[in-house]
Amino acid sequence: MANIDRRIIYVIMMLAVIYAFIKPMGLPITVSQHTKTAYNAIDALPAGSILVLGMDFSAGGIPELEPAGKAIFYQCMKNNVRVVFMGMWVMAGDMAERILTEMEPLFPDKKYGVDYINIGYKAGGAPMLEKAVDDIVLAAVGIDHRGNALPGNMAIMQDFKSLKDVSFWVCLSTGTPGTGDWIRIVGDPLKIKGTTDIVSVSIPEQMPYVQSGQLTGIIQGMRGSAEYELLIKRPGRAVAGMDAQSLTHVVILAFILLGNLGYLVRKKS
Amino acid sequence: MVRKELPLAITFITGGIVILANFLAPAWFVQTNKDITVWYQIVTALFCGLGVVNLCRIHGKKVSQKREGWPFSVVMLVSMFGFMLIALYVGQQHQLYKNLYNNTIVPLNATMYSILVFYIASAAYRAFRVRSAEATILLVTAAIVMLGKAPIGEAVLGSWVASWTTWIFDVPNTAGMRGIQLGATLGGIAMALRVLIGIERAHFGGTGGE
Numbered sequence: 001m002a003n004i005d006r007r008i009i010y011v012i013m014m015l016a017v018i019y020a021f022i023k024p025m026g027l028p029i030t031v032s033q034h035t036k037t038a039y040n041a042i043d044a045l046p047a048g049s050i051l052v053l054g055m056d057f058s059a060g061g062i063p064e065l066e067p068a069g070k071a072i073f074y075q076c077m078k079n080n081v082r083v084v085f086m087g088m089w090v091m092a093g094d095m096a097e098r099i100l101t102e103m104e105p106l107f108p109d110k111k112y113g114v115d116y117i118n119i120g121y122k123a124g125g126a127p128m129l130e131k132a133v134d135d136i137v138l139a140a141v142g143i144d145h146r147g148n149a150l151p152g153n154m155a156i157m158q159d160f161k162s163l164k165d166v167s168f169w170v171c172l173s174t175g176t177p178g179t180g181d182w183i184r185i186v187g188d189p190l191k192i193k194g195t196t197d198i199v200s201v202s203i204p205e206q207m208p209y210v211q212s213g214q215l216t217g218i219i220q221g222m223r224g225s226a227e228y229e230l231l232i233k234r235p236g237r238a239v240a241g242m243d244a245q246s247l248t249h250v251v252i253l254a255f256i257l258l259g260n261l262g263y264l265v266r267k268k269s
Numbered sequence: 270m271v272r273k274e275l276p277l278a279i280t281f282i283t284g285g286i287v288i289l290a291n292f293l294a295p296a297w298f299v300q301t302n303k304d305i306t307v308w309y310q311i312v313t314a315l316f317c318g319l320g321v322v323n324l325c326r327i328h329g330k331k332v333s334q335k336r337e338g339w340p341f342s343v344v345m346l347v348s349m350f351g352f353m354l355i356a357l358y359v360g361q362q363h364q365l366y367k368n369l370y371n372n373t374i375v376p377l378n379a380t381m382y383s384i385l386v387f388y389i390a391s392a393a394y395r396a397f398r399v400r401s402a403e404a405t406i407l408l409v410t411a412a413i414v415m416l417g418k419a420p421i422g423e424a425v426l427g428s429w430v431a432s433w434t435t436w437i438f439d440v441p442n443t444a445g446m447r448g449i450q451l452g453a454t455l456g457g458i459a460m461a462l463r464v465l466i467g468i469e470r471a472h473f474g475g476t477g478g479e
Contacts, residue, residue: 207443
């Protein structure tokens with residue numbers, strides 16, 4: 001029991017994930033106060049204001065972060081809040097396009113360049129964000145992810161000349177550069193409220209910022225995304241993933257229990 | 270002189286400007302800091318080109334000398350230039366590019382990340398042992414958080430699991446993390462000063478230090 005072959009663990013984990021997707025249990029999900037705080041702050045934004053979605057993640061973060069990205073975009077479009085996608089990660093523009101591909105057909109009256117825009121990835125990391133505080137066109141080197149010249153004749157760019165024009169920011173983050181940079185460069189100096197959706201392993205390091213008020217709530221990994229989907233009353237992939245998360249956690253705990261039983265038996269003998 | 274002293278002088282002057290611009294904010298320094306930010310962005314973009322050259326050198330050599338695993342290098346080079354050419358030729362909004370991207374890079378990248386679950390399960394099984402009081406506290410805390418973060422915990426054991434998880438995150442975790450972050454920041458300041466005044470020279474190559 002204290003020394004199970006790791007391949008057995010891998011197979012059981014795989015079966016647990018597959019089973020959860022084939023036979024969903026539909027366990028109830030309670031919405032945490034942190035997610036509610038983030039949701040309420042975004043919901044309170046007046047129509048016409050601008051929210052920036054920092055797409056600071058790569059494909060590895062899709063299961064945990066993309067559902068919240070979609071939910072926030074959906075909420076903004078419903079409330080007539082304009083959305084700007086931008087990012088410090090190479091995949092930022094493509095991650096935003098994945099969200100837009102699914103969301104655009106739901107809002108046929110919303111127009112690219114008027115209600116939302118995908119600035120995409122821009123090189124430079126945190127210094128790029130610093131530049132965007134002064135001049136978004138310069139930071140974006142005059143072009144968006146779809147190849148349109150900036151500011152061009154896009155209506156949203158008339159009101160979005162720099163990050164100072166933003167009412168709220170959300171950083172979808174899997175690491176660095178990410179949430180810390182948004183707080184340091186945009187949140188604190190410009191006194192613009194914001195929040196983050198961050199992968200589960202990085203939640204602990206963001207909690208001091210939540211307590212200090214530098215983050216307005218926090219969306220915690222896939223669980224937070226699932227809660228957000230429930231808040232906008234549109235359950236999606238994160239809610240579906242919760243059953244898999246439940247089963248895998250139980251499997252891991254069962255193995256920990258077995259390992260310890262084996263350890264104690266061996267110690268006694 | 271040029272190889273060591275010139276980069277040191279550039280580091281000192283550039284770092285000094287950035288520090289003065291941020292802490293004292295005299296007009297000339299603030300403006301120069303903004304210019305430096307643009308240079309930084311340009312240099313970062315150049316890294317990409319440097320990366321391509323470097324990859325071509327390393328993998329090209331491997332292929333030409335038919336060293337172990339050279340077919341993987343061929344795949345790497347073909348993929349890199351293939352994506353580059355397609356993106357340049359048809360653009361990133363073209364369905365061909367989107368299909369290739371969403372059906373190769375996205376699942377490959379996601380797979381790399383998601384296989385962590387297997388390693389975590391295996392590592393947790395081996396590492397979480399009740400060897401001491403501290404290890405037991407860690408194990409119990411981990412078990413509560415794992416159950417609290419998954420709906421099954423609340424469904425089976427009740428709402429106390431979620432409440433305890435929230436308390437663990439908000440109180441002991443936040444306190445510990447704040448200490449770690451303050452320590453790391455102070456360490457970062459010390460390291461930045463060492464680089465600025467030329468004590469730390471690892472970035473020039475070699476072993477670093479005096």
